[in-house]
Amino acid sequence: MRTLVVFLFFLICSEFYSQTTVDLDILIGKSQNNLVGDSIKLETSTHKAYKKMEAAAKRDGVFLKIVSAHRDYERQKLIWNKKYEKFTNEFSLEPKKAISEIIRFSTIPGTSRHHWGTDIDIIDANFPNEENVLVSEKFEKNGLFFKVKSWLDKNSEYFGFYLAYTNDKKRKGFEFEPWHYSYKPVSAKYYRALIKTDLKKIIKSLNINGSEYFDQSFIEAYIVENIMDINPDLK
Ligand SMILES: [Zn+2]
Secondary structure (H helix, E strand, C coil), rough: CCHHHHHHHHHHHHHHHHCCCCHHHHCCCCCHHHHHHCCCEEHHHHHHCCCCCCCCHHHHCCCEEEEECCCCCCHHHHHHHHHHHHHHHHHCCHHHHHHHHHHHCCCCCCHHHHHHHEEEEECCCCCCEEEEEEEEHHHHCCCCHHHHHHHHHHHHHHEEEEEECCCCCCCCCCCCCCCCCCEEHHHHHHHHHHCCCCCHHHHHCCCCHHHHHHCHHHCCCCCCCCCCCCCCHCC
């Protein structure tokens, strides 16, 4: 009897542990598990939910297309370094100014929600040759992706997908991204796990372009504004 009680106790504890913790390397994009897909990779449950949403949209004559899903640390580092080079060399911005320009839309590698495979950027599949698709105006009335956007506004949350960077004027951090949806049932768990880690130390130890300019106050503001000031429904 006693053995059984002890066994059940450990079973409950390990179940609780697995529900509340996520491997650090997965959170920061340095390792992956549960991903499906080839060029577009999604976390398993996110993939299932997305397929349901995609089919429902199709029945309504709306054709969804994911342009970006899981992105690993190295890929995000490449994006970051390229932008930093461009902003400091081509546009001659001071390093700190370049960094504040980059973080209007792009994350510091290791802190991207795209590392999780739960977050996706969605456009309309009817415009395969359109360039520069992730532009807010294209999702507004009279924009190319307005039809998709209106459908998502009405239906995405039913399938578990919530906007991460909303149009709330009081929200700080990343600008409004009408295309960026997050699968809440999994990403909320990842989010809670990420903010429990020593994010300051993680960001401080990064070796990327311009990281020598990440001082204490910058890092603190980045965590509070860019990582934590998201749609409250996703927390
Ligand atoms: Zn995105």
